[in-house]
Amino acid sequence: MGFSAILSAITGTVKVVNLIMPFVDKISKKKRTEKMAKVRRANRDVL
Structure with missing residues (x-):
């Protein structure tokens, strides 16, 4: 080598990561907001 x-x-790896990261970010944000919504719903049920 x-x-x-x-x-x-x-540099090739970095380029690939830069292409993938926005999608991963979107997916993780979506999952996080879904999780928060579930927690809020559960809290409402308790109260």
Whole structure:
């Protein structure tokens, strides 16, 4: 493995991660809001 090959592999990985991250962010935010809604509903039922 040459140094340039390692560098290009790293930059390629970074590019892929940058493409994927927004989708992961959206999904995790959606899940978090759903979880919060469930917690709120449960709290309402208790009260």
